[in-house]
Amino acid sequence: MASEMAVALSGRRNFSKPKNWQMASVSEVIIETPETKTLRLALVDSDGFLPGQYYNIRIPVEGRPRPIQRAYSIGSSPLPDASVIDVGIRDTPGGLVSPVLVHQVSPGDQLEVRGPYGNFTWTERDGGPVLLVGAGSGVVPLMSMIRYQIQKGSSQPMHLLFSSKSYEFAIYGDELGELATAYDWLTVSHTFTRDSADERARFSRRIDKEMVAEILPEINARLSYICGPPEMVECVEQALVGLGMHPDSVKTEKYD
Ligand SMILES: Cc1cc2nc3c(=O)[nH]c(=O)nc-3n(C[C@H](O)[C@H](O)[C@H](O)COP(=O)(O)OP(=O)(O)OC[C@H]3O[C@@H](n4cnc5c(N)ncnc54)[C@H](O)[C@@H]3O)c2cc1C
Known part of the structure; x- marks a missing residue:
C-alpha cells in the first residue's frame, strides 16, 4: 500500500518538488546484450516514479570543466520498491558518457543521479x-x-x-x-x-x-x-x- 501511494503521489511531486543531485550506489551490473548493460542503482532519496520516466546521470569527463549529464530511462517497475531503479544503457560508440557507464562501472561504485523526469508515462x-x-x-x-x-x-x-x-x-x-x-x-x-x-x-x-x-x-x-x-x-x-x-x-x- 505504501508503495502504491508512492507511485500515485510521484506524478504530483515530480512536477512540484525541485530535485537534487544525489549519490546512488551501483548494486548490480547486468549484461543485457553485447552493447547494453543494466545498472541497478540504490537511491538514498526516492519519491517514487511512474513507469516510463527517466533519471539524469552525470559523470566527470577529462578535459571538461563540469560533469556531463545524460538522460536514461528506468526499465524497472516502481513496485514493489521505487528506491531501486534499473537503467538500461547502450554503448554509443564515440560518446562521452555511455561508453564509460557501460564499460567502467562496477558494483559498489557511486553515481550522481537526479530525477525522476518525464511525461512519457503509463499506469x-x-x-x-x-x-x-x-x-x-x-x-x-x-x-x-x-x-x-x-x-x-x-x-x-x-x-x-x-x-x-x-x-x-x-x-x-x-x-x-x-x-x-x-x-x-x-x-x-x-x-x-x-x-x-x-x-x-x-x-x-x-x-x-x-x-x-x-x-x-x-x-x-x-x-x-x-x-x-x-x-x-x-x-x-x-x-x-x-x-x-x-x-x-x-x-x-x-x-x-
Ligand atoms: C529522455 C531520454 C531518455 C533516454 N534513455 C536512454 C536509455 O534508457 N538508454 C540509452 O542507452 N540511452 C538513452 N537515452 C540517450 C542518452 O541520453 C544519450 O544520448 C546516449 O547514451 C549517448 O550519450 P553519450 O554521451 O554516450 O554520447 P554523446 O557524447 O552525446 O555522442 C553521441 C554521438 O554523437 C557523436 N558525436 C559527439 N560529438 C560529435 C561531434 N562534435 N561531431 C560528430 N559526432 C559527434 C558521438 O561520436 C556519438 O556517436 C535517452 C535520451 C533521452 C532524451
Whole structure:
C-alpha cells in the first residue's frame, strides 16, 4: 500500500518538488546484450516514479570543466520498491558518457543521479489496449510499463513492436519471450534489421508505416507509446495518426 501511494503521489511531486543531485550506489551490473548493460542503482532519496520516466546521470569527463549529464530511462517497475531503479544503457560508440557507464562501472561504485523526469508515462489508469513501439534501447521505458502491469496485477492488452539488429542485440529478449508466454495480455513482435533468417522475428526490416498498419488492427490500440531514435518515432507517430489514432493518444519519447 505504501508503495502504491508512492507511485500515485510521484506524478504530483515530480512536477512540484525541485530535485537534487544525489549519490546512488551501483548494486548490480547486468549484461543485457553485447552493447547494453543494466545498472541497478540504490537511491538514498526516492519519491517514487511512474513507469516510463527517466533519471539524469552525470559523470566527470577529462578535459571538461563540469560533469556531463545524460538522460536514461528506468526499465524497472516502481513496485514493489521505487528506491531501486534499473537503467538500461547502450554503448554509443564515440560518446562521452555511455561508453564509460557501460564499460567502467562496477558494483559498489557511486553515481550522481537526479530525477525522476518525464511525461512519457503509463499506469493502469491510462487504460488500453496499448501499442508499445521501441527500437534498440527505446525498449527500456516500455519494459518498465510491462513490468509495472505485472506487479500491479492489471491486464490491459499490450502489444510490443520491438526493433533490434538481431536477437542477440534484443534487450530483455529472453524475458520478453517468457512474459509473453506467461501473460495473455502481452504479445511481442520482433523485427530484426540485420538478420532475416531468425524465426523469432515477425519482420526483418526497420519499423515502417506498413508494419504499423499491419499490427494496429490486431490490437485495436486506444493508446500508443513510441520510444527510440527520433526518425523512427516520427515515422510511427505519423503512421498511427494517419491510421486514425488521435494525436493525444500517441505518446512519444525521442532519444536525441
Ligand atoms: C529522455 C531520454 C531518455 C533516454 N534513455 C536512454 C536509455 O534508457 N538508454 C540509452 O542507452 N540511452 C538513452 N537515452 C540517450 C542518452 O541520453 C544519450 O544520448 C546516449 O547514451 C549517448 O550519450 P553519450 O554521451 O554516450 O554520447 P554523446 O557524447 O552525446 O555522442 C553521441 C554521438 O554523437 C557523436 N558525436 C559527439 N560529438 C560529435 C561531434 N562534435 N561531431 C560528430 N559526432 C559527434 C558521438 O561520436 C556519438 O556517436 C535517452 C535520451 C533521452 C532524451
